[in-house]
Amino acid sequence: MEKQDIIEQIKSLKTQKNAVILAHYYTDPDIQDLADYIGDSLGLARQAAETTADIIVFCGVHFMAETAAITSPEKKVLIPAQACGCSLAESITAADIRKWKDANPDGLVVSYVNTTAEVKAETDYCCTSSNAIKVIEHLGKDQKIFFTPDKNLGAYLNKETGSNMELWDGDCCVHEFISSKLVLDMHQQYPEADILIHPESSCSSDDAILNHPSTFFYATSGIIKHAKESNKKQFIIATEKGTLHQLQKENPDKEFILVDPKVICSSMKKVTLKGLYEALLYEQYRVVIDPEISKKARLSISRMLEIG
Template sequence: MKEFPSETQELQTRVQILKKKKNAVVLAHYYQEPAIKEVADFVGDSLELAKKAAQTSAGIIVFAGVHFMAETAKILNPEKKVLLPDLNAGCSLADSCEPESFRKFIEQHPDHIVVTYINCSAEIKTMSDIVCTSSNAERIINSIPKEKKIIFAPDKNLGDYLIRKTGREMLLWDGSCVVHEAFSIDKLLDLHKKYPSARIIAHPESESHILRAASYIGSTSGLIKYIAKTDWTTFIVATEAGILYDMQKKFPEKTIIPAPAKEDNSCACSECAYMKMNSLQKLHLCLKNETPEIELEERIMEKAALPIKRMLELSIEYVVQN
């Protein structure tokens, strides 16, 4: 796999030393740069990271991801110090759901259960009955009594996918992720002609025409598990390009190809600019100086914790039953 320059390796060593010295844990999302993932104590998707954040005994949590993820870690660990290497690492999907507008939307439909995708702000979570991730969204929706009406926010693409999968009617908030809406169906089909034996696999935040072309649709971790369990050897992957490093690392014998983006860019794929705002240098400084820190009002944390914990409890029940 990737050989890092000597200066990068030196910085990685410093991070490892600081983690031990400060009793800190580094949690990293799959979409982070490889140099960060190699020093992380755990790399995963939103659900896996939320579980790890809830379980950790470390005094300091450094979250190499985006702002809503670090907020979730803080909500689950109100007494612990939670750090984010770059406070400006936001999320286009979370930004598409402004709290005051969403509050009015809920007030207009008072008889609805509010299900929110974890990719939203802490304030949006306070207005939710239950939170979900792409890993457990279908399970969460199916757990709600059929007579109950549902609001699903903020991702309309994931919501549309869930309507088709569960058969439930849902009122969708008009939000989306710019990364997962950046894939070009025309370029994707042309690429598939070049690799006719490849299977297209996609994240459910992608637009419906991309999902219709996919052989498998799943969460970030779900995509990895799918590659692991199949004998197929070539895959075109429609999600943020950061996952390609992990896939190639786990499956060096398989061919992993990024789905092409509409825009011409250096990687010919779709990358999240927010995720890439974090760097190994920022991670090192963040751990060294114990800043920037995620701070939330106590009332926000208490209220937002309820729908997150409901999700985690349901996830645990599912694992036990299966």
């Protein structure tokens, strides 16, 4: 089928099956343009929990689809590509969490949403980059906390909240590439630009970057909000390339410069129109989670959504 034929078939199947398409900002533009809702991890988790659709087709990596299956256990959650992993989610296991909890019975585990269902089931509080500061401040500076799995986000949170959380040594292979040198070298080329940085980046706890007058740290939704509300006309974007599509779509009169062309999540790009069509047609690649794990994981996710 031609591209437009696939798009029309997807729209038709979505209506027939009372399905909703949720897509992350890092997916390809064609997927974003077809989605009923585009968002970052927090926004997508909320939409999955609130939808009245019978089927959720989750265009993102596997842990995101798992989160949707946990928050909406009565829904059929499909993922259009099976091999959509995440280096961050795969860096830690439930056994790693249990080992820390056994050694620290008075401590709490805060897990970034970029984790497996099994890890979430061992977690006290989940968070996303959108609400991580609120979650840590909610728990207080004196609380012993193990933050997992992103060391860069954790170091950023320690700086921003004054906490002293113990950090797991994990990272997003895409954002780990975004160094202080890369950001500062790019700003030399575009000195009038605001620099919008995702806190998963390896530069996120560097004082030279944190105190730079042109840098702003946000989750993806915050990057998009800043660009829309700013009077500036030029922005350096230090996050995954897919974000540029919505930025340019919503701000056609502004210029967005990707900090480096190599900042691409190959897993997100595995979600294709053909895969989306086949997922809906055959209702394939359903995300199924053990009910006991799902029940335990739901508590940490619910706490995340409540703190917001």
